[in-house]
Amino acid sequence: MSEIVIRVEHLSKRFRIGLKAPHHRLSEAITDLGRACANLPGRIFGRRVLSPDESNGAEAGEFWALKDISFEVQRGDVVGIIGRNGAGKSTLLKILARITEPTSGRFGLQGRVGSLLEIGTGFHPELTGRENIFLSGTILGMMRREVVRHFDEIVAFAEIDEFLDTPVKRYSSGMRVRLGFAVAAYLNPEILIVDEVLAVGDAAFQKKCLGKMGTFAESGRTVLFVSHDVNAIQSLCTSAILLDHGRIAGNGPTMDVVAQYRDAIESFQQVPLQSRTDRSGSGRLRFVSLDIVGPSKADPSIRTGRPCSFVLNFELSDNEPAEDVHFAVTIADARGYPLITCASFHKGADFPPFQKSGQVCCLIPTLPLAPGRYSVHLAATMRRQRADLVENVAGFTVHEEDFYGTGRLPKPEKRGGAMVVDHSWVSKTGGG
């Protein structure tokens, strides 16, 4: 018998842009001081005060992260939530987990809700593994006696028994992830809300976690699961919801929604970069175009093992010279899984200050990609703060080139790896 355990009705959430920032920069604070003083009583009391530039148009200072979302989930369903960056996935989870309130609409939940928006929520680095199990467990919603009851299982699942009394700051990142997930695995809520947390940890542990979530659903519990990993969604979820610009663009069996999402990714890349709105960051710098070019003008095709350049054009939102700017180009495979990140910060590149606009080029002398289809994400930071981030900016095809001098290459579509590297083979058996 089907029974509804989550019912979402006309849920909307509005954010006001710029309200998150006022306390970060002293110089800005001083400029705004006069205005701030006038508005102070209203601000302190959380009332809406329109600043002059906001009041020009109601939409200037706000945007709808979610707009009129309605859906139902039945007991035992595992629902995947997919969508681009900024589509509203995390906002939806945060509302359902009651971390933040909707602006309008409402939602109904049945039973205890556990939210897992981060691995190792509440861990304190100075405390030992044992102390952190209790701390994180109670933060996630367990009573201390429940933690006591599951303590041995948690330790076994995390495989950390020798380090139980070692401060977590001395743990490897893998151990920390295992411990974090192990605590969450024994939460035992009727509804589990999970955000993109399986992206961390090694493959074997990820598999263990997915297995745990699978058995969790089989025992009649309900899971809401956000992930960029379409494969994880496909293998785990019975149905999926596709969000786009805060609205539901698709809702139904996983296969159909995932297919719709893949088509949508292709179509994002048709939209010119300049008019893309699904970006995040402060916006002080905006990418306007990207050119992907091969070895030379005469030889423009992109081929395995040959030089390849990414030419990034960008604009600045104000007339201040932009200093301490860094860029990153991430190349992802056809499924959206990141393969290579070339970051100017990692390379220690030092750019002169930019005025109004600029162009930078990232050159990869030997492109280590097997023939196939890839896509590019771009990111920029200013003074270590994210200025712009756009996913799936463009798709490109890597063509065959005789990289190994044998005319042979791995075939990603036949389970071959997507990357090629120079290497050698020798026999270590017998002979001498």
Next chain:
Amino acid sequence: MGSSSGDQQIDLSAGTFATAPEDGLIYYEARGGLGFADFRELWAYRDLFFSLALRDLQVQYRQTFIGVAWAVIRPLTLMIVFTALFRMLGRIPASNEQTYAVTLYAVLLPWQLFATTLTKSTSSLVANEAILTKVYFPRLILPLVPIAVGLVDFAIAFVVLLGLMFWYGVMPTVTILLVPFFVALAVLVSFAFGTWLSAANALYRDIQHAVPFVVQVGMFVSPVIYEMAEVPEKWRTLYSLNPMVGVLEGFRWSLLGQQEPPLTAIALSIMISAVVLAGGLVYFRRIERFVADRV
């Protein structure tokens, strides 16, 4: 608490799909208007309170050499400095020096309980941003946690106080039984302001810079290093509007039992902190709704 169980607040005509009242779901929506604290929910989260208090206690003295002795060193140092200073200025007769020192140490304890609790409560929402934005719990727990930590420090320093009193032959009277009442009043005052300041600090970090400074100044407009009797008579009522006056004078009286109990100051302290707390809970409730987006 803004959530309404299925059978209470459902308007059947409003939704496109009518919700059966017996659908067994608990509904949540934007909470408007004024609300108060939900103490039943707070109680349900008592284990979280305990865990966070334990965390702060453990972290406070981990990797320190003398550990909990820090709870005693601060009031003890202040006692020595002020006693030496006042003696130099000729404000205390040498014969009375020991009583003055012990009394000063005693009054420093509720003052420090108030000062550290208020300072930590103020920054509590910001300091716990990492969990605030990842999981739901009644946010009021956060400004409450520093009280538990402050009380543990207080208890340690109080044991030393009893030792000092015994050593210097300063004998308490039966009114010492009222000490817990004044400790509770110190906590009430600090929590009353803590609700306001922690919520406001989530929006404007200026608060957490201002509070330690204001508290430092506050020590001199409260009867810590002097007694209310030294304040000119005509100013005393105005002076007692500082809710810590009642706490400190009351604490001194209950411990040493001289003179008359400062009833006016105590009554004012209770009333003022009750009013501030009531307003603070409403304000906190209001900010709590969107604190995860703004902190």
